[in-house]
Amino acid sequence: MSREKLGALGLDLPPLPTSTVGSFPKLPEVAEARTRFARNQVSPSELEALEKKATEFWVRTQEEIGIDVLVDGEQYRGDMVAYFAEIMDGFHLGGLVRSYGNRYYHKPVIAAAVTWPGPMTVAWWKWTQSLTDKPVKGMLTGPYTVMDWSFNDYYPSRAAACLALARELRKEVEALIEAGAKIIQIDEPAISVRQEELPFAIEASHLVTDGLPAYFITHACYGAFETIYPDMLGLAVDNLDLAISNSALDLLRIFEKDPFTKDLSLGVLDVHSHRVEAVEQVKERIMRGVRVLPGDRLWVDPDCGLKTRTVEEAVGKMRAMVAAVREVRREVGGAR
């Protein structure tokens, strides 16, 4: 069981551990410095100093709110795929593409063989972990999503691009583990987009994690669940993180038919809404999970990264989440 795995890794987490999906809003001074950095008005070291200060702010904030498993908040990342594409060899940074509303991102282009360039996330992980006694997750974007969110001008097929990326991303996972990371999250928000491609997405997940000593989480986004459950249980990770706050998913009915065999992170905060949820509402969402899985197999987090919210909204939402989790722990006697 995964609790045993966590124990073996030296991690002692409360029932219903709380965490977040990865990104936090950029602090205003970081956002401004990033803009000025793009215009060569700020040096890399000045920018990094601000990013570190902001990371420290988010570490203290998570500790103060009472989150159990921390993230670095990705103050130094722009987009979750472009960040890796900018560092890895084989990519060109493509032009701007709209994702929704007025939001645009640089969609990378795979123009040659993709290659791991050496550690991409390890220095930030190490620095963040040095600030806190709470465990900090290693965070990277998975091979299927990097493939799907890039244009492919090089590999003969989408599968070939995905598997090539998986072999390279494994090296990043190994480097994180060597640095001391025990919980590693591999985001695959694109995992459900083409059901017929799930087999090679699963093959890729094995290439990334098989035989490596860490607790692995995969975060998937909107709509993932309905289309690829139970097949997605084949992913080579310990914990699947799913957004449920935006859906009326009847987990009970689904799990009765096909039992959920992994740990489950319940996304219980709507990250696209400005409104801070009432504690009662978050509790209700948590209870939908508690009814179907024991508290030691359930984690609680927001639906997705919080980077699109304001600092106040993000903090308010996390407070509501932790308050709700504490009430549920008390009420359902989640004590071990």
Added chain:
Amino acid sequence: MELVLTSVGSYPRIGDAPELQRHRRAYAQWERKEISEEAFRKVEDEVTAEVIREQIEAGVELVTDGQVRWYDPYSHLARGLEGVEINGLLRLFDTNFYFRQPVVKGPIRRKGPILRREYEFARSVSSQPVKPVLTGPYTLARGSVLEGGYRAFPALAMAYAEVLAEEVRDLAGAGASLIQVDEPAIVRYPEDVGLLQEALTSVARARGPARLILHVSFGDVAPLYRDLQALPADVLSLDFSYSPKLPRLVAEAGSSKPLGLGLIDGRNTRLETPEMVFPILDRVLPKLPGGAAYLSPTCGLEFLPRDRARAKLETMRRLRDAYLGGHV
């Protein structure tokens, strides 16, 4: 043989150069209430004119307005309806694009014409014919949450069909001679083709002298090809990129109506070559009625960066000219 070059829907509203980012800046200013709604709508007008010009320069003969004003394929129409609220984000099929989901709370009714003014504006700034594009009733219903007003999904699809019929009547009345209806969702639910038929029949009745193009994309259309032939549309426009078997199927089964050949991949940046496109044209064109067809991207081009979108359209024209030039 005539091979008319057409766009399928959306077009990137910004480019990478600062002077091509006017729309994005104005949108942000409008959201922050630094500029008025009218000022933002004016920028939308200008960018619409700009993307129409760009399509025409790239060789497109039947253009769209680029759907510059559309937040997404669902909520743009749903916002014009009573009885519908707009909810959180959902992924659009297998794209990296998110749409806001309509939530149907009660009987749906148009607040007024939704696309007519947009069409009239586009036509006034275009030197080529403009093709208005609507998301179809079946796809709109599939993308919605049904919370009230209708007992079940089929009734909702038929209700959308009624309001879209009014849209089509308005557009035809305003002079649109070709009107495109997008029904990508049917690919995921082929068993619903009967419902699609019923819904489209309602829409098609309103077309008057205009011709209806049914566009199906974002999935393998081959299993549905024969059923699609029977639907009440005048032209069938198909995304070939998911369907290795489709060219053979069309060659064998023929077509009762002119086809729109979506052979230019609107989802990937790699530019098409004669080797990728000509063999399909060789197979398919002789089987089409009237010796006429449309050549198009597989889908709207907003999934590409602006410069690549334009390059795709220019490639499409080069391929068409080379093909017809070599095969006269």
